[in-house]
Amino acid sequence: MSKGIISVLRFTSLRLRLVVVFALVALTAAVSASGIAYWLNREAVLKRTQDSALNDFRQEMQNRAATLPLRPTEEELRRTAEQMAGGSAGYSVLLIGERDAGKPIVGASNPDVFTLADVPRSLRTAVGTKRPVTDTNDYPYHLFWQRTQRDGTPYLVGGTKVDGGGPTGYMFKSLAAEKADLNSLAWSLGIATGLAVIGSVLLAQVAATTVLRPVHRLGEAARQLGEGKLDTRLRVSGNDELADLSRTFNSAAESLQKKVADMSAREEASRRFVADMSHELRTPLTALTAVTEVLEDEQDALDPMIAPAVALVVSETRRLNDLVENLMEVTRFDAGTARLVLDDVDIADQITACIDARAWLDAVDLDAERGIVARLDPRRLDVILANLIGNALKHGGSPVRVSVRTEPSAGTAEDGEDGEAGEDGEAGEDLVIAVRDHGPGIPEEVLPHVFDRFYKASASRPRSDGSGLGLSIAMENALIHGGSIAAANSTDEDGRVDGAVFVLRLPRDGSGIARELRTRSSQGEVEES
The missing domain is CATH 1.10.287 (Helix Hairpins)
Structure with a gap:
């Protein structure tokens, strides 16, 4: 599970950003190129179609509509419209003439397809508007066109009027074929865009792998270096920036080693x-x-x-x-030669024996139930208790209170596992011994250093009755059991400091720690040999 999470986190960092950037750049470029290509092709196709149809229509208006009489009949208009629409341009024609003044007549090549209602009003107005002939305008009437739609099909509508009082003609050409061609082009460009994006993603994967593989090796080497494998080195190849980084890492690792x-x-x-x-x-x-x-x-x-x-x-x-x-004793801890000699110990009896041997019975209050048995090293527990209680009597004064309790171990409480029960059923439990005095407490600036070797709380009193190693030795003895000691100040109901408290926490069964120490010792002997 943790490896999967690490892989996901690794992928969602630089690799994903490279892929996204490549994909966005490719998408932007492909969409821009496709859009420009589509627009240019659309304009070219439509312009070619409409220019061909409008030029043909203009020519037909000059050749056929202009030959009609000034007052043509409806039959003449229809027949001429059919002739005009019969060419290769493929459009319908509508001709409008006047039988009498103010009485228009209409002739359509195909009334079922094209009627006057299909001509936009704006186009009719533009076609019927007579313009004065000037140096810049040779004709009173011009050819106008407009694109429109009917039932979702695009059409080209054009119209003009014969100069000198001839009929007005309109053409109506479907652009469905051009629309189909443009739709096919759009689909092709869309597919090309998708392929470009997919290709860019694959290219980004290859580029990311090429770039990130040395970075990953560098991260792995740094992790190994942090774990103490100081002989870790990177293989250097090439002369790029990553190669320079690898050389710098190797140089730093060699110097650190x-x-x-x-x-x-x-x-x-x-x-x-x-x-x-x-x-x-x-x-x-x-x-x-x-x-x-x-x-x-x-x-x-x-x-x-x-x-x-x-x-x-x-x-x-x-x-x-x-x-x-x-x-x-300190040198044995530093050399890693300290060992545990375990025995089943009644904690109340052990504490009583400790304070009795040092004549502290009248100065120490013991709150411990008999029958709390722990498997640990009694000599090292005696050293811990003697240092903690002696320190409390020296700096805090009597009465010193020592209380004993058991608690579920931190790992068992977090994981919710029962563990393997020992002979006394103490697996998964911690032994907690609190030593509290009623003195002035420990200054806040001293608390982080109470377990340091030879630390003196006051520079003006560098010499004391003790060696300055008692609490540090107590901590080392707790650590070798797999436990710890915490120092803090206790407060009364008003929040004032009324003494110091040292809390010793040890595993109730130290068998696992003792086996681990023996394993380490045997491995060390094999390595030395």
Whole structure:
């Protein structure tokens, strides 16, 4: 489904626009050319037909109608009209004469086809109007014509009057054949226009494929580069703009690969240095710890002037020992060698044991039902709880409230799937532990950085009792379980900050995460070998 949507989105972008533009250009050009061709051919066909008919009619009026007597009979008019219509021009003729003054008579070649009613009044007026003879006008009467329609059939109507008092004649020619020819031409031009549009669409597809294939390869290469495949390169062919773009991409990818390799080497060297330094410090620290333990046992018997110095040495040695242990833990996370040792843990008992071991029972309120069992690493959970509760006691003060609940996991809630149930039926559930204090809260500018390593909320107090790694180690332990920790401020009914709250969310069954870690570890060993 997602691939189909991606294909549709890809087609409806540049490809579709190219096809539409090509089709519109071809349609506009074809319609314009067809329209011009149709109009020119129409005018040529009609002009040729009407010129032939009108010239023939004028000649017949001069040769036949002009020979009629001044007062012709109706029979003479009819016979002459039939003779005039009998030619090859194929039109009907109507002749109008005068038997007496003011008494017109009509002779028609075919009264069933053409009568005086078929002659437009405007044409009759123009034909019957006598014009003065001048230097620019040699004749008092002229030949006029007009195109008209009857029952959907086009006709050409022309008329003139014989000079010197002869009859008035009208001709009536059907243009049905010309209309059929023009309709055939229109159909031909329409088909040609459609074929031109189809051809342009096919051509646009070919052009779009030619243009977009390198663009698609560039996009795929960029995606692979974003996924970390820094050795991705494009095959360069030609000397056009797309080839220049491919060369630029390859150059940028090569530069990025080199920089990432340099950074990785420096980071690896830095991690190795921290790990080696921490390891080397453990031996002298072990000796120092043994000495400080002896000094601490004999502290009451020491000189009062020396006792404070001994107490400072003892506390600083312990602090240094904690810092080295934390640094070694951080290097294990960075190196990807941290592992989960899972066990079924009663969460209420685990939290109670954590706060009891550190003598926090009187300062912590626990809201947890017994019987909530989760499969996780108890040592790492203890580290998380110790850091969160210790941080709350240090910066927020007692009482610190720790509450435990279970919730459906985010993936299960969204997908609506039941998942595979574990032995305790905890599959698809998250363990949520909230640690809340009642102190001044966390400043807004500090909230985004509370889990950063060695971050100090105040630059004026760069040294503190802790190592600055506690919360970051807690977050790393949560992440290795597939969980997370969120920090926020809680407010009272008036909207005032009345403490900070840290929410730990872990999968209730970490078996899947542990298997994934083992798989990654085995793959890494194979790659290294």
